[in-house]
Amino acid sequence: MPTFYLTTAIDYVNSRPHLGTAYEKIAADVIARYKRLAGFDTHFVMGNDEHSQNVFRRARELGEEPLAYCDRMAVEFTEVWRSLDVSLDDFIRTTEPRHRTGVQELVRRMTAAGDIYEGHYEGWYCVSCEAFKQEKDLVEGLCPIHRTRPDWLREKNYFFRLSKYRDALLAHFEAHPDFLVPEIRRNEILRLLESGLDDISVSRAGQAWGIAMPEDPASVIYVWVDALINYITAVGYGTDPAAFERHWPADLHVIGKDITRFHCVIWPAMLMSAGLALPRQVFGHGWLHLKGEKMSKSLGTIVDPLEAAQRFGPDPLRLYLTKEITFGSDGDFTWDRYEDRYNVDLANNLGNLVSRVGAMAEKYRDGVVRPGGASDGRLAETAREAAGSYAHQMDAFALERGAAAAFRIVDAANEYIAGTEPWALARDASHADRLSQVLFDVAESVRVAAVLLLPIIPRSAAEILRRVGHTGDVQDVRLRDADWRGQGERRILKGDALWPRIVAAEGARNEVPVSRPAIVAGGAGRQERQRNHPVEQQNGSGDAASAAPAAAQEAAPAAPAPAAGNAQITIDDVMKLDLRVAKVLTAEKVPNSRKLVKLSVDVGSEQRTLVAGIAEAYEPDTLVGRTIVMVFNLKPAKLMGIESNGMVLAASPDGGTPTLVGFEGEVPPGTRVR
Ligand code: ME8
Numbered sequence: 001m002p003t004f005y006l007t008t009a010i011d012y013v014n015s016r017p018h019l020g021t022a023y024e025k026i027a028a029d030v031i032a033r034y035k036r037l038a039g040f041d042t043h044f045v046m047g048n049d050e051h052s053q054n055v056f057r058r059a060r061e062l063g064e065e066p067l068a069y070c071d072r073m074a075v076e077f078t079e080v081w082r083s084l085d086v087s088l089d090d091f092i093r094t095t096e097p098r099h100r101t102g103v104q105e106l107v108r109r110m111t112a113a114g115d116i117y118e119g120h121y122e123g124w125y126c127v128s129c130e131a132f133k134q135e136k137d138l139v140e141g142l143c144p145i146h147r148t149r150p151d152w153l154r155e156k157n158y159f160f161r162l163s164k165y166r167d168a169l170l171a172h173f174e175a176h177p178d179f180l181v182p183e184i185r186r187n188e189i190l191r192l193l194e195s196g197l198d199d200i201s202v203s204r205a206g207q208a209w210g211i212a213m214p215e216d217p218a219s220v221i222y223v224w225v226d227a228l229i230n231y232i233t234a235v236g237y238g239t240d241p242a243a244f245e246r247h248w249p250a251d252l253h254v255i256g257k258d259i260t261r262f263h264c265v266i267w268p269a270m271l272m273s274a275g276l277a278l279p280r281q282v283f284g285h286g287w288l289h290l291k292g293e294k295m296s297k298s299l300g301t302i303v304d305p306l307e308a309a310q311r312f313g314p315d316p317l318r319l320y321l322t323k324e325i326t327f328g329s330d331g332d333f334t335w336d337r338y339e340d341r342y343n344v345d346l347a348n349n350l351g352n353l354v355s356r357v358g359a360m361a362e363k364y365r366d367g368v369v370r371p372g373g374a375s376d377g378r379l380a381e382t383a384r385e386a387a388g389s390y391a392h393q394m395d396a397f398a399l400e401r402g403a404a405a406a407f408r409i410v411d412a413a414n415e416y417i418a419g420t421e422p423w424a425l426a427r428d429a430s431h432a433d434r435l436s437q438v439l440f441d442v443a444e445s446v447r448v449a450a451v452l453l454l455p456i457i458p459r460s461a462a463e464i465l466r467r468v469g470h471t472g473d474v475q476d477v478r479l480r481d482a483d484w485r486g487q488g489e490r491r492i493l494k495g496d497a498l499w500p501r502i503v504a505a506e507g508a509r510n511e512v513p514v515s516r517p518a519i520v521a522g523g524a525g526r527q528e529r530q531r532n533h534p535v536e537q538q539n540g541s542g543d544a545a546s547a548a549p550a551a552a553q554e555a556a557p558a559a560p561a562p563a564a565g566n567a568q569i570t571i572d573d574v575m576k577l578d579l580r581v582a583k584v585l586t587a588e589k590v591p592n593s594r595k596l597v598k599l600s601v602d603v604g605s606e607q608r609t610l611v612a613g614i615a616e617a618y619e620p621d622t623l624v625g626r627t628i629v630m631v632f633n634l635k636p637a638k639l640m641g642i643e644s645n646g647m648v649l650a651a652s653p654d655g656g657t658p659t660l661v662g663f664e665g666e667v668p669p670g671t672r673v674r
Contacts, residue, residue, distance in 0.1 A: 004040040005250045006032050007231050009259060010047035010092065012130075013073035014054040017080045019333055020288040020295030022305035023321050027285060027399060028254040029086040030322055033455035034394045034402070038479045043247055045234045046081065047092035048074055049227045051220070053127045056209040066209055070095055083306055085314045085458055092234040094211075094226055102233030103226055104214045107202075109274040110160065111214070121157040121201045124150040128298050130223045132201055145258065146298045157201035158213060160225075165269035166197045172268065178281055180264045181397070182328040185257060185284035189264045200266065228267045231279070249277040260284040283397055286330035288321075295333070303333060312499065313519050315457035316342045322456050323403035339502065347501035350410050350449070354464055354498055356417060357443050361492035364426050364435060369443050370489045372436030379441040380484045382412040383448040387482040390452050399456075406452035413445040443468050443490055451482040460498060460519050467493045578633035579649070579673035581663070582608070587620035590640050598642055599623065603632065604670015611644035617657040629661045629673050 008028045011021055025046060032044035049055075050070040059069035074093055081088060092099060110116050124133040128146040132153075137143075143150055170193050173179055173186065180186040203219040204210065210220030229237075231250055236243030255263050260282065268278045287294045293301045309317045320341050325331030361369050386405045393401035416438070425435040450464040454477060462474040469490035470477070496518035582601035590596035595613040597620055610630060614623075631647040638644070650658035 001039065001041045003247070004032075004035040004042045004252070005235065005247045006035065006042065006044045006252045007234070007250055007254065008046045009253075009255045010049040010094065010227055010230050011077065012052050012054060013048050013050055013070055013077065014052065014058040015297045016073075016076055017305055018295055018297055018302035019290075019305045019308055020302070022080065022084060023288045023325075023331075024254060024256060024285060025081055025086050026084060026318050026321050027327055029084075029088075030318070030399055030455045031252070031254065031394075031397060032087060033458060037451075037455055037477065038391070038394075043090070043235070044088050045090045045092060045231075046086070046088045047090075047230055047234065048077055048094065049223070049230075050094045051210040051223045051226050052130050053207070053209070053223070054130075057127075067095060080305055083314065084309055084318070087458075090234055092230050094230060096233075098236075098239045099230060099233040100211050102238030103211050103221060103229045105238035106229050106232070106270065106274050107221060107225070108214050110270060113273045113275070115161045115164065115273040116158050116202065117161070119157060119159045120155070121159075122154045123152070125153045126150040146296075148298070155205040156219070157205065158203040158216070158219060159199045160202045160266075160270070160273070162200050162266065162269050163197045165272055166193055168272055169193055169197075169265060169268060172278065176280075179278075180260065180282045180284065182284070184328075185260050185264075189260055192261065192265065197265065224262055224266070225270065228262060228270065231267075232276070250279040251281065253279050253282045255282060255284055257284045257286055283328070285328055286325070288325070289330055289332045291334075292332075308333075308338070311338070312342055312346075312502075313459070315460045315519060316346055316499065319345060319403065319457050322399045323407070325400060327397055327399040342499065343501055345407065346499035347497075349407070349414060350464075351497055351499040353410055353414050353417075353442075354446060354467060357439070357446055358467060358492055358494035360422055361439055361443065362494050364422065365439060367492050367494075368489055369439045369492055370436055371440045371486060372433035372438075374433070375437050375441055375486065379409075379412060379416055379445045380486065383409050383445055383482075383484050387448060387452060387479075390482075391479060394455075402452075403456055406449050406456070409445050409449040409452070413442050413449075416445075417442060440490070443492055444485060447490075448482050448484060451477055451479070463495070463498065463519055467495055469493075575674070576633075577631060579629055580604070580632040581667045581669055581671040581673060582628050582630045582646075583669045584623045584626045584628060587623040589615055589620055590642065593640055596640060597623065599648070601628070601630065601646075602669045603630070604668065608645045609643065610646050610648055611639040611642050612648040612650075614648065614650060614658050614660065617659065626660070627663055627667060627669075 006028060008024055011017060017025075028044070028046075032042050035042045048070065050066075050073075055070065056066050059066040062069065064072075070093065074091070078091055081091075094103075107116065121132065124135070124138065125131070126133050126143040126146060126148070127150075128148060129143060133143065133150050138150070141149060170190075173190055173193070177186075180189055202222045202225045203213050203216075204222055205219050207220050210223065211226050213219040213221060231253065232244065232248060233239070235247035237248070253263055263282050263284075271278050289295060290301045290303060293299060295302050305317070311317070317338070320333075320338050321331075323345070324337070324341060361367050386408045390402045390405035393399075393405060420434075420438045422435055422438050425431040425438065446464060447468045447470065450461045450468065450470075453461040453464075454474070465474060465477070469492060498518045580603055582603045584599050584601050585607065586600045588598050590598050590611065593615070595615050597612050597615045597618070599610045599612060601608050601610060608630075629649045631649065634645075634647050636643050636645050649661040651661065652658045
């Protein structure tokens with residue numbers, strides 16, 4: 001079986017993980033899971049970088065021993081990775097004995113090669129970067145990344161003859177055009193190499209926190225040199241030669257674009273000096289931004305990954321980060337966009353499809369679907385094309401395109417349902433075979449899409465596979481299982497809506513309450529998150545499909561569900577909506593909510609209370625006396641503890657503020673809108 005050794009950067013532990021660092025781990029996990037799916041014996045290693053001065057200072061600030069602090073942070077970090085379903089095989093900490101032994105061994109070998117010499121360093125040092133800086137690196141005297149003034153150092157250091165390796169590095173880049181991807185990063189490093197290399201300090205004097213230089217306990221090894229070596233100590237360098245032999249060289253280091261110089265200049269030169277093989281490839285991903293700024297603990301622009309995962313469960317977050325951000329480029333995270341994509345990709349599209357397949361299979365075929373003969377082959381063709389493109393894109397780490405390919409199958413299946421109208425076929429016994437085939441083809445599409453989505457949304461894809469009749473261990477599923485299987489019988493299971501459609505209380509759209517997705521993260525913090533986000537389950541039954549409004553999670557195929565995309569609905573569907581004119585009697589802001597307004601309205605025959613997400617667009621006073629349109633027959637739902645009996649209609653542009661639907665002239669309350 002081919003092997004694949006994959007690593008991420010190891011994190012500084014001076015604060016908890018944020019969504020930017022989590023982005024890297026999730027992307028790497030998608031790759032690791034994809035490689036397993038593709039049949040590789042994959043070894044996926046992550047870890048913590050503990051010998052940083054920032055870590056030492058943080059521990060001291062908290063009155064803790066540095067090692068005890070690091071122990072605590074290791075628990076916190078691994079807990080976050082576990083909650084995000086990151087499937088790491090090993091977690092290395094730089095304070096571990098296996099690491100210390102390997103680091104000292106490597107430095108000894110570099111010394112034996114004549115590449116380490118004693119000298120004095122005088123210059124700038126940014127503790128947040130843990131990097132020696134030259135005057136030309138600073139902007140107005142500040143570190144451009146952390147916007148802080150670096151320290152001025154004068155100390156005895158050991159130096160590494162990095163300059164000696166410039167030509168060898170250039171030759172390596174030349175011979176291995178894919179050593180560093182994407183190309184923009186490769187070009188940056190090539191320019192750097194072409195401009196020449198200076199030797200670098202590889203030790204710090206007068207510090208106790210770190211790994212001692214082998215022959216000089218008064219000096220500790222520079223934290224970056226210490227950290228880079230994790231990639232070999234994690235697989236046994238200096239402690240377990242057989243494991244090292246098995247795993248090294250790494251197939252891929254996944255790191256952020258800010259640290260490519262360390263990984264593609266210093267690290268390979270260190271390995272060359274020690275006579276070890278170089279990693280095969282380095283992927284320098286982009287930054288996750290929040291409001292246009294790099295998400296960064298030192299800049300304070302961070303989102304808590306657990307909070308983001310607890311919003312809908314880890315899978316929607318994983319999908320957002322994989323599908324919405326071009327892997328290799330910078331990308332934005334906004335709560336609004338995250339919620340929009342949840343609704344579009346999951347609630348309306350994939351979740352709706354799975355619900356419909358379950359409901360139709362049960363209603364028309366008692367839960368068992370079989371081919372009925374004479375498939376038109378359209379879905380099979382889409383699935384084949386998409387699966388081929390998926391593998392091609394994922395092999396090139398174009399994760400967003402891989403995700404998009406899988407969703408092409410989902411889109412096609414939804415459109416196919418809208419086009420073939422199984423509910424109409426069911427009304428005529430002469431179409432029984434055709435109906436069987438349609439149901440089978442749609443179920444098979446769902447199965448293929450779920451196989452392809454396993455690396456990205458592992459929990460949900462496993463659940464979807466179970467619902468479309470997969471019975472084996474999902475760990476054994478391989479990429480070849482994405483081949484279209486036009487034969488056999490499938491037992492299709494109905495279940496709760498996987499992702500009930502939401503319009504969150506803070507989401508500015510018309511108010512549809514959040515139901516709990518069928519698949520969510522477990523673990524600590526969930527209750528806290530629910531308190532912070534003023535949305536409540538619509539009903540206590542857990543029957544999310546019935547809780548979902550306006551048929552977004554429609555499960556009963558007799559009245560067809562509105563499909564995703566541009567699929568059409570019938571007049572019967574439209575007539576299910578009881579829309580009425582109402583007049584606003586009172587309006588008040590809902591406490592602790594930016595967007596919600598509580599309205600009491602006159603609907604002719606009665607008064608109703610509504611909660612609407614329009615507070616950012618309308619002052620409550622301006623609403624009183626206004627004529628609006630509401631959905632009259634929507635199930636009551638609680639928002640911020642207030643029961644809302646209907647939904648206000650408004651034009652709601654993506655990312656914009658809502659505008660209420662109204663009339664030119666006077667229309668009496670209670671009038672039906674149709
Ligand atoms: O750099 N978006 O640790 P770190 C995307 N210990 N990635 C981000 C990010 C963002 N907003 N912020 C950080 C270190 N990262 C060193 C690595 S490896 C031998 C030593 C990425 O905790 C960052 O680019 O500052 C890096 O790859 C990783 O998170 C850890 O960052």
